[in-house]
Amino acid sequence: MSTDTRTLAGKTALVTGASRGIGRAIALRLAADGARVAVHYAGNETAAKETVAAIEAAGGSAFAIRAELGVPGDAEALWSAFDAGAGEDGGLDILVNNAGIAGPGLIHEVEEADYDRVFAVNAKAPFFIVKQGLDRLRDGGRIVNISSGVTKVAFPGMTSYAASKGAVEVLTLTLAQTLGSRGITVNAVSPGTIETDIHPWMADPAAKAHAAGFSVFDRVGQPEDVADVVGFLASDAARWVTGQNIDASGGSGLGL
Template sequence: MSSTEPLAGKTALVTGGSRGIGRAIALRLAADGARVGVHYAGNETAAKETVDAIEAAGGSAFAFRTELGVPGDADALWAAFDEHAGDDHGLDILVNNAGIAGPGLIHEVEEADYDRVFAVNAKAPFFIIQKGLDRLRDGGRIINISSGVTKVAFPGMTSYAASKGAVEVLTLTLAQTLGSRDITVNAVSPGTIETDIHPWMADPAAKAHAARFSVFNRVGRPGDVADVVGFLASDDARWVTGQNIDASGGSGLGL
């Protein structure tokens, strides 16, 4: 194994890997030597750009599309993965990154919206993991992307925060369940990250307000999260499991 490519020979899957944090994670894992499956739900152009960027840098990747949050989504995802992965369907690193926002105070949340948020953010990762365990090699890594909104009260994001809380409990439980196979299971909780899903950051005043939550007085960048995932995916993190790593730039420490 090359010291500059700690994940050489490994295969990774990143759900929601075409944009934002997911794209940065896919790029980081590929830079570390992994072959990366870039899952996406709808933006084929962005997924192709991610694969092209990985290959231009000398890495290996493939993209495939499936919808999450619908009946049979995990089966469909693994079928698509198998179709594009080639002869070897084994997996070493699974990053459950795909998620959707669910704003609204409790009295504003419609049942259908609640069900959709939980179907994508909590149910999909559960069954993706369950149905992927026969592909995940011993000594593998599962990394679930949670959120800093589980740390403090965000009344305007009640259903979203609850769905991410479910992911954190799942992480803790699976860390014990899968320890006998030397599989580590961890979560990463970003704070406010500057991506194209936050168009409100185009307003300098709004961005400056968000920056003040961090002790570094800036909003996060996708790479800030991807680098933590890269560590957890590596052998350096072999003794770390069942943890939720805060990657929020110290957001809320003074609250």
């Protein structure tokens, strides 16, 4: 009898915002490593189904779940959808809080509603997703929160976004301390500029070249660059790593 040697075989993962971009790459990576993946999306059902189909075509297992984040009852809706898709087992081994939104940047441009929306999706939703998911998360599990390189330097063009990601990083530290007794690791990953469809400005070669110049490798990041770091943190190889914020920016800003 053959034995499945994939690092996450038999595990169940949930990735928020997994229909495209970084979230999609993370879902594909975790599935390739053997996990059954819940592909969360807020509104783009077609993209979520495409992600599920890509996982299944590669021999993996996945199911899509829909829940709008940043609205009252969002965590309850997400877990209700997860429970329906996960079936009788209902347990979870890996939670990746990836979903996030940007907003107006300079402080004089940010209205209160804009601020509330960014924090509701980027900071409040992960908090309550974790809180309400703890009964499902098995001992020895993994939580990975996607932060951003914009928390490392002053970035006036993304004021509220950067502040919301700073909140996620502090939450990561607190959860790592709180959940350590259960063998659950909690870490953050901070990407730099990543080439995804949410950055249409990269279609301009000059703009893309400028962005590439931030990295010591003189290129912009790809979603897989981040997904591979998450794959490590989700594995048993990272069992002794917790409370950390892993920079996945390609060495952006090292010379500043």
